[in-house]
Amino acid sequence: MSLPAAYAELFKYIDSHSSEYIETLREAVAIQSVSASAERRQDTCRMVDWTAERLRNARCDVVIKDIGYEKLADGSEIPLPPVIFATLGSDKNKKTICIYGHLDVQPASVGDGWDSDPFTLTERDGKLYGRGATDDKGPVLCWIHAIEAYHAMGVEIPVNIKFVFESMEESASVGLEELLTQEKNTYFSDIDYVCVSDNYWVGTQTPSITYGLRGNCAFQVEVECAKQDLHSGVHGGTVHEAMADLIYLLDSLTDNEGNIPIPNFSKSVAPLTEEEKSLYDPITFDVNECRKTIGCNKLRHNEDKVQLLMHRWRYPALSIHGIEGAFSGSGSKTVIPKKVIGKFSIRIVPNQETDEVNEMVVAYLGDKWKERGSPNNFKVIVERSGKHWSEDPFHPHYTAAREATRHVYGVEPDLTREGGSIAIVADLKRVLQKNIVLLPVGTGDDGAHAENEKINIRNYIEGTKMFLAYMYEVAQI
Numbered sequence: 001m002s003l004p005a006a007y008a009e010l011f012k013y014i015d016s017h018s019s020e021y022i023e024t025l026r027e028a029v030a031i032q033s034v035s036a037s038a039e040r041r042q043d044t045c046r047m048v049d050w051t052a053e054r055l056r057n058a059r060c061d062v063v064i065k066d067i068g069y070e071k072l073a074d075g076s077e078i079p080l081p082p083v084i085f086a087t088l089g090s091d092k093n094k095k096t097i098c099i100y101g102h103l104d105v106q107p108a109s110v111g112d113g114w115d116s117d118p119f120t121l122t123e124r125d126g127k128l129y130g131r132g133a134t135d136d137k138g139p140v141l142c143w144i145h146a147i148e149a150y151h152a153m154g155v156e157i158p159v160n161i162k163f164v165f166e167s168m169e170e171s172a173s174v175g176l177e178e179l180l181t182q183e184k185n186t187y188f189s190d191i192d193y194v195c196v197s198d199n200y201w202v203g204t205q206t207p208s209i210t211y212g213l214r215g216n217c218a219f220q221v222e223v224e225c226a227k228q229d230l231h232s233g234v235h236g237g238t239v240h241e242a243m244a245d246l247i248y249l250l251d252s253l254t255d256n257e258g259n260i261p262i263p264n265f266s267k268s269v270a271p272l273t274e275e276e277k278s279l280y281d282p283i284t285f286d287v288n289e290c291r292k293t294i295g296c297n298k299l300r301h302n303e304d305k306v307q308l309l310m311h312r313w314r315y316p317a318l319s320i321h322g323i324e325g326a327f328s329g330s331g332s333k334t335v336i337p338k339k340v341i342g343k344f345s346i347r348i349v350p351n352q353e354t355d356e357v358n359e360m361v362v363a364y365l366g367d368k369w370k371e372r373g374s375p376n377n378f379k380v381i382v383e384r385s386g387k388h389w390s391e392d393p394f395h396p397h398y399t400a401a402r403e404a405t406r407h408v409y410g411v412e413p414d415l416t417r418e419g420g421s422i423a424i425v426a427d428l429k430r431v432l433q434k435n436i437v438l439l440p441v442g443t444g445d446d447g448a449h450a451e452n453e454k455i456n457i458r459n460y461i462e463g464t465k466m467f468l469a470y471m472y473e474v475a476q477i
């Protein structure tokens, strides 16, 4: 079925306002809403106010929900950025969709290797570079521009909308789960479907519709060998060095093939069914293009498309992110660091439980520590955990999302999962018990979390049209 004629006019309206939409994204990117930084908390709250104002201008009924305080490592507390609830329409004859997005971003600085200032949206070759451009400020603005277009063109919005925009997603969505539970029978009482746009197409050419996310368990392992940093010429050879202990521990977390050798760790990974396996073959994904884009010499799993995608989406993976306290400047410094903290996390998958994984990791590192026989101080901290999620991709809601994508891009979208995590999606499922679809705007080469994050202008504009078409198609279910 094709879209009604009014949608051709709406799409023209979107095209003719693209410069304005780019300017809006420029304003959003300029607000340094880095949730992981206490120093940036005011900016993060400013991003909430800025978005709330745009939603009010788009005729939404906005309620700002205070969610309390965040306890920092030093014991002090700072206010959490509030969550935006914004309602548009309450027609009993229409479906009600809940749309989730986030306004916070990962940290970024020119020193990380950006080619332009991360907080100044910069256009190069049809791409808009800036922190949050694709994750997740661009997609959030696509929703707002979609409803603005409906108003401007006098076209009736075919669904009722309830937005949930949070600003702690990159920091484990602290405080949001409690709010969802509290509001289950009030704000969320009449939701029919949930849509989240906070991931990316698997490749660069074919759109994706996503039905699964991995969870994430994050850890810190701390080793302390002295009360102060030491001269390696004076003390080297006499001290049990904290860094060597830490590297021993971190190295024990994965084998040469990237497997996680923690006893029983893989036992609860869901077995692959024939039905699930059949979903991988039709996916358009060029392993070689992916390898070149990220600049690796060779990828794991023999660069076999299906195996590679499965290891991105449906098998667990452990990544080591960094070592706090280690010398990392240029040049050399002949120091023995007094204390080092290794940061790593594990992407977990169905049917792994966060508590079980956390216990296994703590016990395993405890055993390795005993094996090491070091006299140093050692501590493992479970930093945060988020659950995995997967959905029925054959639900009519997915058919609506596919139709919407086809209307805009003219091709059948790939049915994908996502290796990343959006902690709140599993909670939305548990609390609301409604079908959830992930409808990504950006492409697989957008570089979310990395230097030179971008969104293609094409995706930013067509993404807005896709959301209009999605609202129409959901109304037809």
Ligand SMILES: C[C@H](N)C(=O)N[C@@H](Cc1c[nH]cn1)C(=O)O
Pocket (backbone or CB within 6 Å): 135, 136, 169, 170, 171, 172, 198, 199, 216, 386, 419, 420, 421, 422, 423, 448
């Ligand atoms: C997929 C989503 N856009 C995203 O980037 N999620 C983050 C969330 C996070 C941050 N720390 C732990 N989880 C991710 O998957 O890293």
Ligand SMILES: [Zn+2]
Pocket (backbone or CB within 6 Å): 102, 135, 136, 169, 198, 199
């Ligand atoms: Zn995100």
Ligand SMILES: [Zn+2]
Pocket (backbone or CB within 6 Å): 106, 135, 170, 448, 449
């Ligand atoms: Zn992110």
